[in-house]
Amino acid sequence: MYEQFSLARRVAFVTGASRGLGYAMAEALGRAGAKIVINARDPVQLAAAAERLRAVGVDAKPRAFDVTDEDACKAAIVAVEREHGRLDILVNNAGANLRGPFLDYKTADFEAMFRVHLQSSFVLSREAARGMVARGFGRIIMTTSVMAKIARPNISGYCAAKAGLESLMRQMAIELGPKGVTVNAIAPGYFLTELNAPLVKDAAFDAMVKGRTPVGRWAEPKELGGPVVFLASDAAAYVNGHTLYVDGGLTASF
Numbered sequence: 001m002y003e004q005f006s007l008a009r010r011v012a013f014v015t016g017a018s019r020g021l022g023y024a025m026a027e028a029l030g031r032a033g034a035k036i037v038i039n040a041r042d043p044v045q046l047a048a049a050a051e052r053l054r055a056v057g058v059d060a061k062p063r064a065f066d067v068t069d070e071d072a073c074k075a076a077i078v079a080v081e082r083e084h085g086r087l088d089i090l091v092n093n094a095g096a097n098l099r100g101p102f103l104d105y106k107t108a109d110f111e112a113m114f115r116v117h118l119q120s121s122f123v124l125s126r127e128a129a130r131g132m133v134a135r136g137f138g139r140i141i142m143t144t145s146v147m148a149k150i151a152r153p154n155i156s157g158y159c160a161a162k163a164g165l166e167s168l169m170r171q172m173a174i175e176l177g178p179k180g181v182t183v184n185a186i187a188p189g190y191f192l193t194e195l196n197a198p199l200v201k202d203a204a205f206d207a208m209v210k211g212r213t214p215v216g217r218w219a220e221p222k223e224l225g226g227p228v229v230f231l232a233s234d235a236a237a238y239v240n241g242h243t244l245y246v247d248g249g250l251t252a253s254f
């Protein structure tokens with residue numbers, strides 16, 4: 001591997017990594033040499049995911065908790081730093097989607113979207129950044145979405161939370177950049193994961209994705225591997241406050 005992309009001796013923590021995009025990013029970071037701690041709520045699925053990662057040679061450990069639980073977030077960062085002596089890379093990826101028409105969208109659902117995408121990333125980033133700043137090195141990467149920039153019906157809470165996360169990323173980038181910590185976002189387009197299961201099954205939606213995305217297809221989760229390794233690596237030392245769209249050209253299209 002080109003040495004600038006090596007993550008040897010790095011420690012990475014990826015939330016929402018028992019499946020889907022988080023799992024794929026954890027695998028890529030691990031294959032690039034980092035020690036990995038993965039998170040999700042379901043401890044059984046998470047342990048199985050860590051086992052699958054170890055089976056392909058990735059040094060992976062599970063840490064099950066709900067990212068909307070502030071105390072659990074704080075305890076997780078402390079535990080990772082105690083166990084590994086450092087935390088270099090944080091990927092704030094855990095997420096979900098609550099769908100519904102705007103006119104009927106529940107305030108509780110809007111708040112849930114805010115908590116799982118935005119507030120959890122704020123808390124984990126703040127806790128992780130303290131140690132990163134003290135050590136003079138850190139990489140924080142947010143999984144946002146093309147829906148931070150464009151919109152479609154029935155996901156008002158999701159769109160607003162992802163746009164807020166992108167704004168938080170930029171704010172952190174300017175405040176932490178001078179202290180050796182870069183902060184960036186990956187904005188995926190349409191990926192084949194459980195999150196999108198209802199959409200994949202919908203023939204009209206499937207046709208819309210294939211028609212609207214210039215590369216003409218859904219993406220596989222492993223297609224986030226290269227982007228996340230790049231942003232976590234020395235190769236991206238001067239990339240800060242940036243959103244990397246991994247969307248097959250969707251947002252370049254009208």
Ligand SMILES: NC(=O)c1ccc[n+]([C@@H]2O[C@H](COP(=O)([O-])OP(=O)(O)OC[C@H]3O[C@@H](n4cnc5c(N)ncnc54)[C@H](OP(=O)(O)O)[C@@H]3O)[C@@H](O)[C@H]2O)c1
Binds near residue numbers: 040041093143144193
């Ligand atoms: N798939 C796409 O096309 C797409 C596009 C743009 C952005 N994204 C974003 O990418 C991220 C991952 O999505 P995905 O498609 O990989 O979804 P997914 O397949 O549903 O996986 C979500 C992961 O997050 C975990 N999770 C959910 N809520 C959590 C919580 N409160 N605390 C801790 N872990 C939690 C899940 O495990 P548990 O259920 O066990 O907690 C699971 O590991 C999300 O932020 C999503 O918004 C996805």
